[in-house]
Amino acid sequence: MTDKHIQHLYWRAGFGLLPKQLARLSGKSRKELVDELFYNAQHTSPLTFDTSYFENITREKYLKMNVKEKRLFREKSAVKVRELNSAWVERMVNNPCVLQEKMLLFWANHFVCQDTNILHVQKYHNTLRENALGNFGDFVKAISKEASMIKYLDLKQNKKDKPNENFSRELMELFTLGVGNYTEDDVKEAAKAFTGYSFEFQGNFQFNEKQHNADFKFIFNKSGRYDGDMVIDMILEKKQCAQFICKKLYRYFVNDVPNKTHIEEMTAVFYPDYNIETVMRFIFMSDWFYDEKHIGTKIKSPIELLVGIQKVTSLAFQNWQDVIYLQRMLGQILLHPPNVAGWEGGQSWINSNTILMRLKLASLLLNDGVISVKEEGDFSDAFQNYYRRIAKNKLTNTEINWKRFNSEYKNLTFSEMKKVLIVPPLREQTNDYINKLQKISIKDQCIQLMSLPEYQMC
Amino acid sequence: MDRRHFLKNTTLASSLFFIPSFIRAFEDTLSSNLGYKRLVIIQLSGGNDGLNTIIPFQNDIYYRSRPKLALKRPDLIPITDDLAFHGALKPLKRLYDQGLLSIINNVGYPNPNRSHFRATDIWQTASPSNTYYKNGWIGRFLDQHGNEPYNAIELNESLSLALQGKKLSGMAFENPNTFYQLSQDPFIKQVTKQNEDTHLSEHNLGYLYKTMIAAESSAKYIHEKNTIKNSSIDYPKNGLAYQLKTTASFINSRLKTKVFYASLDGFDTHVNQVNTHSKLLKTYAETVEVFVNDLKAHGTFDDTLILTFSEFGRRVKQNSGNGTDHGTANNVFVIGNKLKKPGVYNPLASLSDLDDQGDIKFEIDFRAIYATVLNTWLDVDAEPILNNRFNHLDFI
Numbered sequence: 001m002t003d004k005h006i007q008h009l010y011w012r013a014g015f016g017l018l019p020k021q022l023a024r025l026s027g028k029s030r031k032e033l034v035d036e037l038f039y040n041a042q043h044t045s046p047l048t049f050d051t052s053y054f055e056n057i058t059r060e061k062y063l064k065m066n067v068k069e070k071r072l073f074r075e076k077s078a079v080k081v082r083e084l085n086s087a088w089v090e091r092m093v094n095n096p097c098v099l100q101e102k103m104l105l106f107w108a109n110h111f112v113c114q115d116t117n118i119l120h121v122q123k124y125h126n127t128l129r130e131n132a133l134g135n136f137g138d139f140v141k142a143i144s145k146e147a148s149m150i151k152y153l154d155l156k157q158n159k160k161d162k163p164n165e166n167f168s169r170e171l172m173e174l175f176t177l178g179v180g181n182y183t184e185d186d187v188k189e190a191a192k193a194f195t196g197y198s199f200e201f202q203g204n205f206q207f208n209e210k211q212h213n214a215d216f217k218f219i220f221n222k223s224g225r226y227d228g229d230m231v232i233d234m235i236l237e238k239k240q241c242a243q244f245i246c247k248k249l250y251r252y253f254v255n256d257v258p259n260k261t262h263i264e265e266m267t268a269v270f271y272p273d274y275n276i277e278t279v280m281r282f283i284f285m286s287d288w289f290y291d292e293k294h295i296g297t298k299i300k301s302p303i304e305l306l307v308g309i310q311k312v313t314s315l316a317f318q319n320w321q322d323v324i325y326l327q328r329m330l331g332q333i334l335l336h337p338p339n340v341a342g343w344e345g346g347q348s349w350i351n352s353n354t355i356l357m358r359l360k361l362a363s364l365l366l367n368d369g370v371i372s373v374k375e376e377g378d379f380s381d382a383f384q385n386y387y388r389r390i391a392k393n394k395l396t397n398t399e400i401n402w403k404r405f406n407s408e409y410k411n412l413t414f415s416e417m418k419k420v421l422i423v424p425p426l427r428e429q430t431n432d433y434i435n436k437l438q439k440i441s442i443k444d445q446c447i448q449l450m451s452l453p454e455y456q457m458c
Numbered sequence: 459m460d461r462r463h464f465l466k467n468t469t470l471a472s473s474l475f476f477i478p479s480f481i482r483a484f485e486d487t488l489s490s491n492l493g494y495k496r497l498v499i500i501q502l503s504g505g506n507d508g509l510n511t512i513i514p515f516q517n518d519i520y521y522r523s524r525p526k527l528a529l530k531r532p533d534l535i536p537i538t539d540d541l542a543f544h545g546a547l548k549p550l551k552r553l554y555d556q557g558l559l560s561i562i563n564n565v566g567y568p569n570p571n572r573s574h575f576r577a578t579d580i581w582q583t584a585s586p587s588n589t590y591y592k593n594g595w596i597g598r599f600l601d602q603h604g605n606e607p608y609n610a611i612e613l614n615e616s617l618s619l620a621l622q623g624k625k626l627s628g629m630a631f632e633n634p635n636t637f638y639q640l641s642q643d644p645f646i647k648q649v650t651k652q653n654e655d656t657h658l659s660e661h662n663l664g665y666l667y668k669t670m671i672a673a674e675s676s677a678k679y680i681h682e683k684n685t686i687k688n689s690s691i692d693y694p695k696n697g698l699a700y701q702l703k704t705t706a707s708f709i710n711s712r713l714k715t716k717v718f719y720a721s722l723d724g725f726d727t728h729v730n731q732v733n734t735h736s737k738l739l740k741t742y743a744e745t746v747e748v749f750v751n752d753l754k755a756h757g758t759f760d761d762t763l764i765l766t767f768s769e770f771g772r773r774v775k776q777n778s779g780n781g782t783d784h785g786t787a788n789n790v791f792v793i794g795n796k797l798k799k800p801g802v803y804n805p806l807a808s809l810s811d812l813d814d815q816g817d818i819k820f821e822i823d824f825r826a827i828y829a830t831v832l833n834t835w836l837d838v839d840a841e842p843i844l845n846n847r848f849n850h851l852d853f854i
Contacts, residue, residue: 154728154729154779156779157728157729157777157778157779157781159778161778162777162778164728164777164778164779164783165783166728166783166784169572169573170573173573173576174575179576184815256662296663297661297662297663298662299662299666328615329615331615331616338616339574339575339578340573340574340575341573341574341575346662347662347665348616348617348619348622350665350666350669351616351617351627351629351630351669352607352629352630352631352637352669352672352673352676352677353615353616353617353629353630353631353637353673354616355666355669355670355673356637356640356641356643356646356670356673356674356677357640359643359646359670360640360643360646363643363645369643371643371644371645371646372645373644373645373648386642386643386644424663427653427656427663427667429652429653429656430649430652430653432652433648433649433652448645451645451646451649452649453649453663453666453667453670454663456666457662457663457666
């Protein structure tokens with residue numbers, strides 16, 4: 001494959017490539033490249049960090065706490081959730097299994113959930129990791145039994161005599177079938193099948209037989225004494241479910257604008273086995289995936305942008321709160337979705353506010369906000385004042401591996417650097433301007449390129 | 459349509475037909491001298507429990523349906539023979555007493571959707587429940603009548619669908635100063651300058667460039683124009699207050715912004731709703747009252763209309779978790795000094811004649827409210843914005 005196609009593959013299946021990585025992959029066949037992506041993605045490991053304080057607190061201990069202690073417990077837990085967010089970003093930056101991380105981002109915005117109990121959140125997160133390239137049916141069943149989900153969509157309030165249809169509705173509308181492929185009655189009846197779902201204090205699933213409605217349910221014009229897993233199986237039997245997921249995968253990995261023929265091809269591969277790895281491999285092996293009209297035409301999500309910049313310079317945040325602050329400014333806080341439908345993506349990431357923050361991001365992280373604007377033959381310091389003012393509000397404290405950065409980029413010409421950092425062709429006017437600027441240091445050149453609208457694309 | 463309205467519309471339409479668009483800009487100056495009308499929209503996100511906001515305190519069905527949640531005296535403030543405010547709405551009652559509030563009951567639309575996401579989209583795009591619109595109703599207003607992103611501003615980190623148009627979208631930010639600082643970067647200004655007068659496509663990259671160019675000029679405009687920053691009025695400390703304080707400073711500085719969009723989140727009260735709901739209503743009412751006073755102090759209240767809505771109401775019957783599930787029809791608040799019918803605009807619908815899910819049946823289509831606001835308040839033709847003709851209501 002051409003370097004351009006390799007780069008395309010690695011921006012969609014990962015977060016871009018460094019010059020040396022690209023050099024190593026250059027010239028390999030499509031199959032070799034795709035095989036390597038999936039081979040690496042086999043090695044998954046759960047994301048863990050110190051939660052010992054919470055593991056030592058049992059339900060009995062918790063119930064004995066007074067109001068103040070309970071509040072402290074909840075506050076500590078909420079802080080840990082933010083820590084998990086930053087640990088996740090760090091893993092994305094450093095994990096060589098890039099596809100694993102990319103799939104995880106996709107599923108976290110599919111099975112959307114939010115919670116403040118760290119043990120439950122961590123367990124949920126690792127269930128997403130474990131199933132990211134597995135079987136979709138097993139995945140949905142596992143998610144329906146997660147403590148965080150049981151809370152988020154009110155399965156705990158879904159009782160035998162008083163059903164709560166929140167989970168049942170979102171299961172069909174957002175997780176599996178999409179609007180129009182089920183009726184209001186299906187939602188109501190399916191809610192009965194998910195009665196009795198509960199969890200232990202530390203988050204393990206618990207089925208409460210007494211609260212389960214074992215009566216006949218009438219779903220999709222069939223009737224039976226269905227339980228939750230059986231309802232999920234009935235949903236999976238519908239081809240619309242496979243179509244719905246394939247369309248979403250296509251829009252995430254290929255193009256914002258769905259292509260009916262390609263989605264049909266994907267559905268034929270995905271249905272009825274629902275093997276996620278198979279359909280993903282199919283996408284990356286397809287000729288149409290490498291079509292010119294897909295390359296460099298997607299707008300990076302804030303996380304893709306941030307992780308991409310961090311990878312270029314092996315950037316780490318000294319204060320983990322900073323990475324959450326940046327996510328807030330860019331409009332995407334991991335583990336904190338806007339609603340159960342998740343982030344819409346595409347042009348919706350961009351407004352007058354986020355565009356400026358995005359363009360400034362690389363310079364703020366790498367150079368206290370300074371982007372060099374000295375043109376060839378220009379020796380004045382006309383913009384010193386502006387930067388003096390900006391530098392006072394240093395945005396974040398970062399640790400940057402400049403040595404590694406230099407060894408990666410020092411032997412590249414400016415136009416080679418352009419190729420490795422930016423996926424779409426530059427607009428003519430922009431290209432003319434950037435070529436006029438003094439080539440002071442590779443760092444400055446790199447920041448200039450990463451401050452262009454074109455760098456926002458992948 | 460009555461005769462007066464018909465005449466107004468036809469003369470407006472026919473005169474616009476002959477005036478070239480560059481002269482139409484003149485109208486803007488004209489209207490700003492006579493009073494530049496502004497709309498402030500407040501979204502109560504999550505689905506506000508309308509029945510526990512405006513309470514049918516003489517209704518047995520209400521009390522039977524909500525054994526743990528129904529409000530009784532002294533936790534409510536009666537305003538008519540059968541309706542009362544939630545006790546936390548004291549500040550709103552004061553606006554009501556001054557004739558500045560109109561409560562429109564049973565607002566909804568046919569075939570209601572009970573998902574937050576979809577219902578919010580329906581309200582924000584003004585689409586029928588079975589049709590998907592990609593642009594918001596304010597976005598379409600901007601497409602047809604706006605010039606600059608700052609014509610509609612959302613005081614939030616991200617831009618809602620409501621303000622997204624096809625050609626022109628509004629702006630979103632929490633803090634106008636941070637926004638201005640960012641926009642002044644010399645490199646970004648240069649890249650902007652190089653591309654300013656070039657053809658930019660509608661595709662993603664063209665969209666990024668367009669947004670960048672518009673952001674830079676809008677930030678500059680707001681920075682230069684926003685001069686009344688320190689209001690002497692104290693706002694409460696909450697997110698909505700921060701949004702409305704900024705809104706007031708923009709309005710009082712006479713920015714050419716037609717629509718402001720603010721929101722208060724947390725109304726999705728499925729579980730143990732009593733305290734949560736009461737706190738939210740208190741926050742809303744306190745903040746709005748201060749906002750109104752701030753505008754009054756600067757002589758801008760007469761030209762401001764405040765519209766409050768939520769994506770749906772909640773089920774009449776409480777659930778097993780001492781909360782309420784997603785419902786349908788709900789009340790909408792209109793606040794302003796030019797109300798034709800202050801007070802309770804229409805009686806609450808029957809609680810014995812519910813739909814098959816146990817929810818209140820709608821009587822007034824929310825798009826009729828939008829149509830009225832567009833035609834009567836913003837003085838534009840609502841039909842091409844709403845893609846449909848709706849009866850006008852009589853509240854302004």
